[in-house]
Amino acid sequence: xxxxxxxxxxxxxxxxxxxxxxxSLGINLVWGVMGVVNLAHGDIIMAGGFLxxxxxxxxxxxxxxxxxxxxxxxxxxxxxxxxxxxxxxxxDRGAVKTSLLMTFGVSYVxxxxxxxxxxxxxxxxxxxxxxxxxxxxxxAKGRVVAFAAAGLISLLLWAFLQYTFTGRAVRAVSQQxxxxxxxxIDIPRIRVLTFGLGMALAAAAGVLLVMIFAxxxxxxQGYTVRSFAVTVIGGLGSxxxxxxxxxxxxxAEVFTGYLFSAQIANGxxxxxxxxxxxxxxxxxxxxxxx
Amino acid sequence: VIARAGYAALAVGIALVAVLxxxxxxxxxxxxxxxxxxxxxxYGWNLVSGFTAYVSFGQMxxxxxxxxxxxxxxxxxxxxxxxxxxxxxxxxxxxxxxxxWAMLRxxxxxxxxxxxxxxxxxxxxxxxxxxxTRGGEGIxxxxxATLLQLYxxxxxxxxxxxxVTWAVDRSAFGLRLRSIGEDEVAAEAMGxxxxxxxxxxxxxxxxxxxxxGGLYAWRLSYIDPASAFPAGYEVQTILMAIFGxxxxxxxxxxxxxxxxxxxxxxWARFAEVHLLLFGVMILVVLLxxxxxxxxxxxxxMMRRRAPVGPTPVRKEAA
Numbered sequence: 001x002x003x004x005x006x007x008x009x010x011x012x013x014x015x016x017x018x019x020x021x022x023x024s025l026g027i028n029l030v031w032g033v034m035g036v037v038n039l040a041h042g043d044i045i046m047a048g049g050f051l052x053x054x055x056x057x058x059x060x061x062x063x064x065x066x067x068x069x070x071x072x073x074x075x076x077x078x079x080x081x082x083x084x085x086x087x088x089x090x091x092d093r094g095a096v097k098t099s100l101l102m103t104f105g106v107s108y109v110x111x112x113x114x115x116x117x118x119x120x121x122x123x124x125x126x127x128x129x130x131x132x133x134x135x136x137x138x139x140a141k142g143r144v145v146a147f148a149a150a151g152l153i154s155l156l157l158w159a160f161l162q163y164t165f166t167g168r169a170v171r172a173v174s175q176q177x178x179x180x181x182x183x184x185i186d187i188p189r190i191r192v193l194t195f196g197l198g199m200a201l202a203a204a205a206g207v208l209l210v211m212i213f214a215x216x217x218x219x220x221q222g223y224t225v226r227s228f229a230v231t232v233i234g235g236l237g238s239x240x241x242x243x244x245x246x247x248x249x250x251x252a253e254v255f256t257g258y259l260f261s262a263q264i265a266n267g268x269x270x271x272x273x274x275x276x277x278x279x280x281x282x283x284x285x286x287x288x289x290x
Numbered sequence: 291v292i293a294r295a296g297y298a299a300l301a302v303g304i305a306l307v308a309v310l311x312x313x314x315x316x317x318x319x320x321x322x323x324x325x326x327x328x329x330x331x332x333y334g335w336n337l338v339s340g341f342t343a344y345v346s347f348g349q350m351x352x353x354x355x356x357x358x359x360x361x362x363x364x365x366x367x368x369x370x371x372x373x374x375x376x377x378x379x380x381x382x383x384x385x386x387x388x389x390x391w392a393m394l395r396x397x398x399x400x401x402x403x404x405x406x407x408x409x410x411x412x413x414x415x416x417x418x419x420x421x422x423t424r425g426g427e428g429i430x431x432x433x434x435a436t437l438l439q440l441y442x443x444x445x446x447x448x449x450x451x452x453x454v455t456w457a458v459d460r461s462a463f464g465l466r467l468r469s470i471g472e473d474e475v476a477a478e479a480m481g482x483x484x485x486x487x488x489x490x491x492x493x494x495x496x497x498x499x500x501x502x503g504g505l506y507a508w509r510l511s512y513i514d515p516a517s518a519f520p521a522g523y524e525v526q527t528i529l530m531a532i533f534g535x536x537x538x539x540x541x542x543x544x545x546x547x548x549x550x551x552x553x554x555x556x557w558a559r560f561a562e563v564h565l566l567l568f569g570v571m572i573l574v575v576l577l578x579x580x581x582x583x584x585x586x587x588x589x590x591m592m593r594r595r596a597p598v599g600p601t602p603v604r605k606e607a608a
Contacts (some may be wrong), residue, residue, distance in 0.1 A: 037399035038407070039347070085573060093343075093472070094580070100345050100402050100530065102576050108569030117561060218521060225407040232400070262420040264371050270407035277396055277404075 001258075008137050009254050015140070017250025018147035019208050021243045022154055023223065024230035026201035030158075032237045033194040035096065036086060039103040041111035042223030044074055044199050048206025049215045050114050053123045062123050063211055064149065068201040076161065078199030081106060082192045114217045124214040146208040153204055157197075158239055170194055174237065192240040202227075222266065229273035247271070307445050313436055316423070319441050321554055323509065324445030327502040327554075329546030331523070332530040334498030337458065338491050340527075340536035341467035343474075346393070348405025349499045351389075351412050354518035355382040356500030358416060359508040361429040367375060371435040372443070375504035382500030383493050391472035391490035396484070397474075409540055413519040428514030435508040447501055452543060454494065459539050467491055501529075522565050526553060529572050535582025 001009075027041045048070040055061040055069065085106070091097045128141040161167040172180040175189050181187055209215065209223075230249055234241030249269055257265035320385050331349060339345050344419055360378035369377070393404050397583055399491050416423045423429070435443075460466040465488040469477035507513045530549045534541025549571075556564040 031399070037403065039402070064349075082358055085577070088577060097343055097345050098576055098580060100331065100347075100399065102573060104347060104525065105569040105572030105576070108522070108565045110570075112563060112566035112569065116566070125471050221406060225403060225410060228403045229407075261418060263414050266383070267411045267414050270411045273407065274392065274404065276393065277400060 004136060005258075006054030009138065010251065011137055012143070013251035013254035014247055015143035015147045015250070016212065016254060017247035018150045019205060019212065019246075020226060020230055020250050021180070021246030022150040022201060022208065022231035022240050023205040023236050024144055024227045024234070024246055025154060025157060025239075026198035026205070027199070027227040028234075028236065028242055029170075029174075029229045030195055030198035033170055034086075034191055036099045036103070036195075036228065037071045037228065038195075038198060039100060039221075039224055040048035040081075040107040040110055041103075041202050041227050042225070043107045043114075043207035043220030044077065045209060045223045045227070046217060046220035047110055047114050048074060048203030048214055049205075050118045050123065050217070051203070052207040052210050053125050054118055056125045056127060063127055063207055064145070067149065067204055067207050068116075070207040071200045074200035075196040079192055081199070082195035086195065087188065087192065090238075101119040107224070110171075111217050111220055118217075120217055122216045123210070124212040127211065146211045150205065150208055153201070154239075154243075157201065166190075166193070170197075222269075225271045225273070231270040232273050233276050298358075304449075311441055316437060319437055320509075321550070323441045323444045323505075325547060325550035326441075326448045326504055328523075328527060328530060328550050329543055330444075330451040331446045331502050331527045332534070332542035332546045333448075333455055334495045334502075335527050336531045336536060336538075336542045337455060338495035340531060340538070340541075341449040341458070341464065341471055342488060342491060343446075343471045344397070344488065345402050346405045346407040346495075347402055347528075349495070349527060350519050350524045351405070351409045352382045352386065352496040353503035353506070353520075353523065354409070354412055354416065355385060357513050357518045358423060359533055360504045360507050361431060361513040362422060368432075371439075371508055375443070375501060375508070376604075378504040379497050380501045382496050382503075386493045386496035387489070389441060390489045394488045394492060399584075405462045409519055409524070413515050416515040426495065426514060428512055428517075431507060431513070432529050433511050437509070440505055440509055442503075443505055447498070447505070448543075451498055452539070455542075456539050458491075458494075462485065463490070468537070471542040479487050485498035522568065525565070525568050525572065529568055529575065532572070532582055533575050533579075535584035535586075538582065538584040541584045 023045055027038060030041075031037050051070050051073060052063045052066040057067045058064060079231060081103075085102050086099055088097050089102070126142075128145060131138040131140040132144065133139075158166075169180065169185045169190055170193070172183065172185060173187055173194075180190075189234045206215075221241055226249065230242060230245040232245075233248060234243070234245030249272060252272060253265045256268050307322075310322065314389070331353065334352075335346060335349050338349070356375075356378040357379075359381040360374045363377055364371075364374050389408070393401060393408070396404050417425050419425070420427075458467070466482045466484075469480065469482055470484050470487060474484055502516065507518075510517055526549065530545035531542050532545070533549060534543065534545030552571075553564065553568075556567055560567065575582075
């Protein structure tokens with residue numbers, strides 16, 4: 001690998017990592033606030049991608065304009081799932097198990113739903129071809145735009161959690177649910193909001209992802225594992241951690257893809273996930289113990 | 291009386307299974323064969339996830355390992371089919387030791403995601419390791435095992451699954467597993483060697499899907515990544531186990547038969563949406579009968595027999 005290729009791979013990996021960061025924020029938020037891992041997370045990512053693909057091929061809609069629609073759809077599905085499914089699980093010892101099984105069921109509903117609506121093939125959106133050349137390196141336009149949009153959405157989420165009243169309530173519930181309850185925070189409402197937000201972020205990530213990669217309905221669960229891996233690598237509840245973990249995963253995938261094969265690159269998320277869990281279970285920058 | 295009726299039912303059941311192929315079409319024999327595979331996989335899931343609180347979404351990993359080991363062995367040496375199935379099963383059990391050692395250090399969602407990822411990674415390995423697995427091209431098997439032989443092998447597998455689960459349920463080992471499911475820290479404090487117990491259940495549970503995978507490979511007489519790690523089998527297996535009642539001895543049997551029949555109808559009439567319907571059914575079961583059929587039935591019967599006295603109360607969280 002010569003120096004130019006090396007730098008090019010770093011650029012590519014970082015761009016992908018930006019979208020992975022956005023992918024993981026939803027699962028991170030939901031897990032932090034609700035103690036639930038959404039196994040349908042990756043399927044929502046995939047469905048968001050297919051929505052953007054459909055809007056683009058059918059109506060010629062720019063994926064960046066599809067972004068708000070994807071976010072709204074994700075929010076809607078998330079609120080429904082929390083309101084009618086997860087919200088009804090009794091909060092006893094079996095709750096984690098039941099919520100995992102439920103989201104596993106939801107995952108298949110989404111996969112099959114997307115197959116019915118938009119078929120079983122790999123699809124992508126080629127709305128920005130070509131690349132910009134800066135300093136001898138190629139910046140593929142689609143990747144740059146996806147990276148920038150992902151960064152912007154992440155920043156908005158951060159500002160929301162940091163500065164708005166509702167955002168602070170969300171963080172309060174994730175830090176100490178009992179304390180938040182005492183302060184008069186409506187916890188069930190916050191949970192509905194959080195789950196909706198998590199799904200909305202997933203859908204947004206999917207819209208951006210389809211600009212970079214080709215996706216198929218069966219790939220959803222792979223993105224669940226990736227999102228979770230990023231969260232595990234970075235650590236639960238840490239924005240900088242999520243970003244670092246995402247870029248690390250993006251780089252690892254791009255490099256293994258270049259050096260070995262795309263199939264091995266697909267498995268790298270899982271290997272990183274296991275390695276981090278076995279060596280440093282709290283993640284690189286995380287706050288909670290496993 | 292109940293016990294005697296139970297034995298009688300068991301004897302009748304065994305006799306029925308034994309003579310059934312004489313009277314029905316090959317299609318139905320094939321259907322029952324598939325049902326047997328699902329029932330035993332549901333028992334496998336039940337052992338690892340029903341007794342303890344470790345929810346596995348990756349039992350199909352062992353299905354694939356069993357199928358692939360067998361196919362690779364048979365394509366290189368002409369092994370008789372039952373030996374090949376057993377070899378596949380043994381390989382899965384051996385591999386389950388290090389895998390379980392790594393996975394079982396994870397809890398709750400970590401374990402669940404780890405197992406989900408494991409199946410994906412193995413299926414990638416099967417596609418990528420072309421020198422051994424022949425990748426997407428797949429491996430053809432000689433048509434050695436007849437449907438009838440496979441049917442009886444499947445029935446034997448179900449019998450073994452039930453017997454093992456029954457024995458575990460009554461043993462101190464089963465009690466240890468249940469204590470882990472209730473509260474792992476407390477179990478450890480009571481002196482239960484939780485690591486050993488979990489690992490033992492993990493390895494034991496890996497053998498059922500592995501053997502099912504081997505028999506399935508003979509039935510198809512062909513194996514490739516998509517058939518060794520079939521999409522949707524995991525969700526179907528879990529649905530069967532939780533419908534019947536996770537952690538019970540007879541639940542997977544009932545759930546397996548009910549949802550194989552349902553699955554067959556769905557597959558025949560609504561093939562495009564059968565995964566969606568399985569997903570929805572899992573949700574319905576979890577919402578309306580989270581404990582499953584057997585505990586529900588047991589409670590009904592208890593209530594009828596003892597109308598006075600306290601009704602069993604669902605345990606509250608600590």
